Amino acid sequence: MFVPRTRPRVRGTFFALPMPLFRSCPTLLTATFGLLLTAACNQQPPPVQQKAPESPDRSNRPGPDLSALRDSNAVRILTAYGKEHPETELLFRTSMGDVKVRLFEDTPLHRASFLLLANKGYFDETVFYRVEKGFVVQGGNSDHRTIRLGKYHIPPEISQRHFHRRGALGMARYDDEKNPGQLSSSHDFYFTVGQKLNAQQAQSIAGRKLTPEQLKVYATEGGAPALDGKYTVFGEVTEGMDVVEKINQVPVDPYNWPKQDVSMKVEVLK
Numbered sequence: 137m138f139v140p141r142t143r144p145r146v147r148g149t150f151f152a153l154p155m156p157l158f159r160s161c162p163t164l165l166t167a168t169f170g171l172l173l174t175a176a177c178n179q180q181p182p183p184v185q186q187k188a189p190e191s192p193d194r195s196n197r198p199g200p201d202l203s204a205l206r207d208s209n210a211v212r213i214l215t216a217y218g219k220e221h222p223e224t225e226l227l228f229r230t231s232m233g234d235v236k237v238r239l240f241e242d243t244p245l246h247r248a249s250f251l252l253l254a255n256k257g258y259f260d261e262t263v264f265y266r267v268e269k270g271f272v273v274q275g276g277n278s279d280h281r282t283i284r285l286g287k288y289h290i291p292p293e294i295s296q297r298h299f300h301r302r303g304a305l306g307m308a309r310y311d312d313e314k315n316p317g318q319l320s321s322s323h324d325f326y327f328t329v330g331q332k333l334n335a336q337q338a339q340s341i342a343g344r345k346l347t348p349e350q351l352k353v354y355a356t357e358g359g360a361p362a363l364d365g366k367y368t369v370f371g372e373v374t375e376g377m378d379v380v381e382k383i384n385q386v387p388v389d390p391y392n393w394p395k396q397d398v399s400m401k402v403e404v405l406k
Contacts (some may be wrong), residue, residue, distance in 0.1 A: 137153035174235070193284045197257055200252065203284035203286050204286055207289055210289070214248040224268070226250075226371075226402055226405060228402055229403065230264070230399065231398055232278050233376060235375070235377075235378050240298060242293075246291075246307055246368055250370070255404055256282065258285060259323075259402040261282060262278045262288040262323075262399075263275060263394075264383055265393055266392050267394055268331060268384075269385065269388075270331050271330065272327065272360065272384075274308060274324065277324055284323065288307075288318060290322060292320060292368050296365075298368075299350055300361060300369060301353045301362040302330050304327070304371075305373065306326055306368060306371060307324070307326075307367065308324040308339060308367070328363070329380065338354040338361045344364070344365060355374055
């Protein structure tokens with residue numbers, strides 16, 4: 137659970153000013169006071185600056201209203217947004233270093249949703265809140281964000297082509313009992329760290345037949361085959377995997393929550 141951290145209030149210190157000695161020249165004082173009063177009356181009050189109206193989702197950035205997103209309209213809105221925004225490259229500026237990511241074009245709804253939230257500044261108020269050593273680092277939420285996000289899910293775009301190799305970017309979801317349609321979360325994502333596994337280990341963990349390419353990757357690069365076919369992989373790390381691995385090694389509490397916040401800002405590159 138997040139505990140808000142605020143800077144301590146600075147208490148003002150007041151100094152007593154000495155009284156001016158007006159007794160020596162009361163006439164001059166009266167005249168001067170009259171001039172000051174006249175000047176003050178002739179002064180116009182400063183113009184009041186009108187505040188720009190706040191957007192409904194509080195992001196104050198262009199694009200669809202995040203607070204209005206629902207399961208009933210998400211596919212339509214994300215499809216249109218994805219056509220307007222073909223970008224696929226992102227930069228995660230974390231408190232432990234930078235990570236570059238490429239989003240897959242053949243997962244259009246996940247790509248569009250992630251781009252939308254990044255462009256709106258949503259992820260800039262979130263942290264990595266779950267670290268499973270040798271498995272994943274998960275982020276995309278916090279208790280101190282101000283941007284309003286509607287409750288929506290993303291239809292699965294699971295493909296055998298995109299599996300949980302080291303550096304894979306996937307979207308979290310509820311388990312099959314609560315979520316038989318395997319709908320992805322709108323904002324909770326994870327980076328795969330995983331471990332190197334021989335063919336027998338990978339096949340046993342996956343619980344399904346893996347392709348020769350997948351077996352080779354799991355043996356040489358590592359990954360988490362237990363997640364294959366269950367979660368949508370929609371991107372991959374292209375630079376900065378060492379940063380992801382550093383995050384994966386931070387001290388955590390008994391709930392795998394980092395003891396010190398690992399913050400992020402996400403920029404859309406191209």
